[in-house]
Amino acid sequence: MAEDKVNYAFVKGDPTVSPLLLLHGQGGDENDLLPIGKYLSPNSPMLSIRGRVQEQGMNRYFKHTENGGFDLNDLEQETTWLFSVLNDLCRKFDINYERFIVIGYSNGANVAARALLTRSDTFHTGIFFHPMALSTVDSKQDLSDVKVWMSHGDQDPIVPAQNFKVLDMYLEEQGADVTIFRHGQSHNLNEEELTNAKSWLAKSGRLADWRRR
Template identity: 30%
Template sequence: MTMLAYHARTKPPEGAAPLIFAFHGTGGDEHQFFAFAQELVPGAGVVSPRGDVSEGLAARFFRRTAEGVYDMADLARATERMAGFIAAWKAEHPDRPVYGFGYSNGANILASVVMRHPELFDRVGLLHPLIPWEPDPAPGLAGTRVLITAGHRDPICPWPMTERLETWMRQQGADLRLVAHEGGHELRREEALALAALFETRPDAEAA
């Protein structure tokens, strides 16, 4: 797989700044979180790919047959395609931290990649993920800093599913933080602040 596997909006990293991958939600595109990623870590490199599946006119990273019902064969295809894409970018920018975050469908493809290839990321932000399958063990996630955000009344990503993902991540040894609000599927300020804290690169933050 190559750096051209997905249409993407990109920005090279400055100095020793990390490389951040940003994954849009259903109906979003490579612009949805591009500026936000730069705000999270000024100077960071940003890779924001566009999903290669169309649901109606809405871009997604893998197919589904109904709300919350995934085409698992296509998810497997998309996971390996995305993993190869990420690996190619990592090889182009070696010896620097690699962070990733995604919202909704973007969180789902990111989670699937991390579950299969935990070595690709140092820090991961999953904003309103929905993982309806039972993942295989991923001991390589031990020590990886992971943020999960959710809404207690999210009709798309039910709270019990979030709790199940939280339990699984902790069982793998991930350094996990869960941030939840009382709303639904919308992104709220506290989620953005938690993601910024996850990606904080100051020495005192690293030591905390």
């Protein structure tokens, strides 16, 4: 089973509160975002899955190409693997897949955002710290039931402002309700954006039921 090939962490919580799926940034692991998940929603069950790709000793969710671009074929393959693992673990821990709130940072946020734009079997709520558009998007999804919060730093050397704007455009064109939080820092997480994300999540209605808008 896919589950046997993955490193993950599961933290029990209140089953009446929506669970969190945590996807780390480059070089992270399944433990990195647990404190952030606990801060954002203290009572949620939490599932964190480590990316199985390694580049220069750093964990990732998909490969780069030799020239430093994104390997989109590998991205598709690894995303399929990730969702297979996720379904296995949902059965193991009796989690309602549709209730997940996905918390992603950088590389993990990129995978989550891309999945929203290209897959029908994804999720309905996301908090994406410093995501970027990985390529053009040709497929059309109905994201009218999706709520997303995304952050971007004005001094971010990894995610250009125009790229972030394109990702926002893709999501909104397909019907997603997108909230943007900008700050003057870099690619780092900071207290200001974590506080804003927590406030947004509390007001979103999605901690109880994703269908409540």
